[in-house]
Amino acid sequence: MQELSIRLPQIPDIAPLEPFDADLLRAMYRQMVLIRQFELKVNELFLQGIMPGTIHLSLGQEASVVGACMALEADDVITLTHRGHGQALAKGLSADSLMAELFGKETGCCRGKGGSLHVGDMSVGALPALAIVGASSPIAAGMAFAFKRQETGQVALNFFGEGTVNKGDWHEALNLASVWKLPVVFLCENNLYGVSTHISEVMAIEYVAERASSYGMPGSTIYGNDPIIVFQTVMAAAQRARSGGGPTLIECLTYRRGGHKRDDPGAYRPREEVEAWFKTDPIPAFRARLLKDERFSPSALDVLEEAVTATIDAAVDFALASDTPALTAALEFVYAD
Amino acid sequence: MLTDRTAPAQSSNRELTIVQALREAVREEMRRDEQVFVLGEDIRIGGSFLFTLGLLDEFGPERVLNTPISEAGFVGLAIGAAVQGMRPIIDFQYGDFIFTAFDQIIQQCAKLRYMSGGQVSIPLVFQLPTGASGRGAQHANSVETIFFGIPGLKIVTPATPYDAKGLFKSAVRDNNPVLFCVHKHLYGSKGRQLAKSSISRGHVPETEYLIPLGKGDIKKRGSEITVVANGQMLHRSLNVAEALESEGLSAEVVDPRCLVPFDTELVIDSVVRTSRIVIVEEGNERGGWGAQLAAEIANRAIGYLDAPVLRVASPNVPIPFSPVLESAVIPGESRIRSAILELMDQ
Ligand SMILES: Cc1ncc(C[n+]2csc(CCOP(=O)(O)OP(=O)(O)O)c2C)c(N)n1
Ligand SMILES: [Mg+2]
Numbered sequence: 001m002q003e004l005s006i007r008l009p010q011i012p013d014i015a016p017l018e019p020f021d022a023d024l025l026r027a028m029y030r031q032m033v034l035i036r037q038f039e040l041k042v043n044e045l046f047l048q049g050i051m052p053g054t055i056h057l058s059l060g061q062e063a064s065v066v067g068a069c070m071a072l073e074a075d076d077v078i079t080l081t082h083r084g085h086g087q088a089l090a091k092g093l094s095a096d097s098l099m100a101e102l103f104g105k106e107t108g109c110c111r112g113k114g115g116s117l118h119v120g121d122m123s124v125g126a127l128p129a130l131a132i133v134g135a136s137s138p139i140a141a142g143m144a145f146a147f148k149r150q151e152t153g154q155v156a157l158n159f160f161g162e163g164t165v166n167k168g169d170w171h172e173a174l175n176l177a178s179v180w181k182l183p184v185v186f187l188c189e190n191n192l193y194g195v196s197t198h199i200s201e202v203m204a205i206e207y208v209a210e211r212a213s214s215y216g217m218p219g220s221t222i223y224g225n226d227p228i229i230v231f232q233t234v235m236a237a238a239q240r241a242r243s244g245g246g247p248t249l250i251e252c253l254t255y256r257r258g259g260h261k262r263d264d265p266g267a268y269r270p271r272e273e274v275e276a277w278f279k280t281d282p283i284p285a286f287r288a289r290l291l292k293d294e295r296f297s298p299s300a301l302d303v304l305e306e307a308v309t310a311t312i313d314a315a316v317d318f319a320l321a322s323d324t325p326a327l328t329a330a331l332e333f334v335y336a337d
Numbered sequence: 338m339l340t341d342r343t344a345p346a347q348s349s350n351r352e353l354t355i356v357q358a359l360r361e362a363v364r365e366e367m368r369r370d371e372q373v374f375v376l377g378e379d380i381r382i383g384g385s386f387l388f389t390l391g392l393l394d395e396f397g398p399e400r401v402l403n404t405p406i407s408e409a410g411f412v413g414l415a416i417g418a419a420v421q422g423m424r425p426i427i428d429f430q431y432g433d434f435i436f437t438a439f440d441q442i443i444q445q446c447a448k449l450r451y452m453s454g455g456q457v458s459i460p461l462v463f464q465l466p467t468g469a470s471g472r473g474a475q476h477a478n479s480v481e482t483i484f485f486g487i488p489g490l491k492i493v494t495p496a497t498p499y500d501a502k503g504l505f506k507s508a509v510r511d512n513n514p515v516l517f518c519v520h521k522h523l524y525g526s527k528g529r530q531l532a533k534s535s536i537s538r539g540h541v542p543e544t545e546y547l548i549p550l551g552k553g554d555i556k557k558r559g560s561e562i563t564v565v566a567n568g569q570m571l572h573r574s575l576n577v578a579e580a581l582e583s584e585g586l587s588a589e590v591v592d593p594r595c596l597v598p599f600d601t602e603l604v605i606d607s608v609v610r611t612s613r614i615v616i617v618e619e620g621n622e623r624g625g626w627g628a629q630l631a632a633e634i635a636n637r638a639i640g641y642l643d644a645p646v647l648r649v650a651s652p653n654v655p656i657p658f659s660p661v662l663e664s665a666v667i668p669g670e671s672r673i674r675s676a677i678l679e680l681m682d683q
Binding site: 077108109110111112113114115118120121122127128130132135137138139140141142143144145146147149150156168169172173175176179180332333334335336337 | 374399402404405407409410411412413414415416417418419420421422423440441444445449450451452453454455456457458459460488489491512513
């Protein structure tokens with residue numbers, strides 16, 4: 001059997017935090033902690049057998065989604081993947097409506113008709129997630145097409161995993177976005193695996209971003225566990241898109257802490273790889289960095305984390321106390337008036 | 338640039354073909370609403386059935402987009418644009434190529450509104466040449482049948498110029514995805530075969546009108562038997578019914594015009610009067626819309642029937658190329674006539 005190449009994290013030089021506003025840094029950390037605690041709580045509820053459905057946790061990938069979404073404007077729009085809880089929270093979905101959606105409650109962001117695989121809220125610029133791998137890329141390009149035609153100045157950001165880049169829809173989307181110079185950012189969360197399959201088994205080049213050149217757009221591969229690097233790279237791509245420069249492909253190297261979904265222990269991953277990546281856990285790393293900056297103190301970050309815990313607990317209470325949809329809701333929203 | 342030699346004369350009882358009527362409809366809608374735009378392959382020169390002929394000159398390349406051969410890509414793109422408030426019209430060269438965009442249509446387009454709890458709507462028209470036209474199996478699909486069971490899509494199958502224009506304008510204004518399926522033998526575009534019947538060309542008023550989606554139309558009144566048919570089959574059925582009229586048999590011909598929503602009431606009303614029904618469609622018999630209609634009749638009108646419900650459709654085979662085989666497979670006038678006479682004997 002061919003030996004799989006594993007790809008160990010290469011941590012770049014850490015950029016100084018001084019140039020960044022303290023509120024921005026705090027918000028970044030808060031969003032990452034929110035996602036982390038949300039996902040841990042969801043996992044717990046699942047193990048207790050309380051939560052229905054299937055779940056793909058985004059633990060470990062917080063820095064990529066938070067860095068990316070914080071680089072966007074509030075009215076910019078993202079498309080989400082099957083691993084979408086973190087993407088949704090990062091774009092500003094309330095923990096209440098997200099948790100309620102996972103429980104299939106009528107107070108959920110999709111009134112309980114979407115579930116974990118389809119979370120989203122148009123009012124915060126998160127198109128309800130599309131669970132078919134690759135399908136969202138042309139749709140993101142289409143939203144960008146409308147923004148360009150309507151001259152709204154908005155940008156669309158398309159999230160996808162590295163397992164997506166061998167799908168035809170994905171290629172068609174990148175090509176169209178480039179020939180029509182659409183304001184869209186294609187953002188790959190490369191966590192090395194699509195379910196159990198390592199990227200090197202299914203792609204004959206080393207990095208996803210290499211493909212950008214064949215569509216005539218810029219591409220870059222960055223360390224995705226540093227929210228600052230992601231933030232800066234996406235900011236530049238979004239500015240380029242907004243000013244008429246067209247699309248960009250960004251590949252964030254990251255790692256999921258758990259398996260593909262809750263019932264997958266991820267045993268196919270080499271121990272050496274898992275250990276090396278687990279040491280790069282973006283949340284403790286970012287906390288340690290913040291604490292080297294005199295604007296942050298351990299006690300202030302503790303308070304922030306406790307406040308997040310209270311938010312998550314309240315979201316669970318809200319979801320559990322919410323009503324299930326009336327059965328007639330099953331027949332609603334098939335057609336628009 | 339091609340010129341359109343069959344441009345409509347501006348007289349009050351002018352007769353148009355379907356493609357002429359559709360070209361007027363799309364132009365009127367594009368003038369009315371800035372958000373309407375058209376995209377598709379080679380539409381700069383009119384597209385394969387000349388549906389977009391002349392559009393580029395009037396509206397420019399910003400609103401008449403020549404796409405790569407990239408059906409999944411541009412269908413997805415149109416979905417995204419529609420989510421953000423635009424009203425795309427996709428001109429498919431042949432409806433047969435829609436299968437390469439199946440996921441975008443069935444999994445994304447048809448379901449996104451529902452699974453988002455009503456957060457989005459997708460006003461999007463697919464202009465789809467459908468049916469067999471002497472090109473072999475891969476260019477002969479009755480695409481309307483394939484999508485018939487998918488909730489979230491509307492399906493229109495116009496058969497006359499008047500209907501095509503009024504229905505197309507409604508489709509563009511509808512807030513849902515609409516598959517607008519015109520039989521390849523019905524456009525009447527230059528160089529293409531046109532099915533012959535008393536209504537395959539027809540009067541189209543110059544004043545604006547709309548026809549609501551979901552309302553059928555009785556194309557010929559009759560009292561002894563109901564024939565329900567759409568698309569090209571409507572013309573064949575009408576030819577048969579008109580011939581039988583002169584032989585003393587009074588057949589009513591009902592055109593549902595839309596498959597989704599379907600005007601079941603119109604058919605029930607008719608069958609209650611005639612007590613006999615034949616359902617004619619071009620697609621393969623298995624899984625056709627006629628099966629659903631037969632079930633509705635059995636459910637709601639069986640007590641009014643003097644004879645079993647009869648269906649005429651293509652047998653369950655791909656459509657063969659050889660012209661003799663194609664016309665043996667696709668329901669022709671003699672099969673429709675035999676079916677009617679068979680029922681009259683019962
Ligand atoms: C078209 C399609 N094929 C297969 C699947 C099943 N599936 C769901 S997620 C997934 C892996 C996707 O990998 P990647 O894009 O890397 O995202 P990740 O799970 O790593 O976040 C697969 C195969 C699917 N949802 N859609
Ligand atoms: Mg992956």
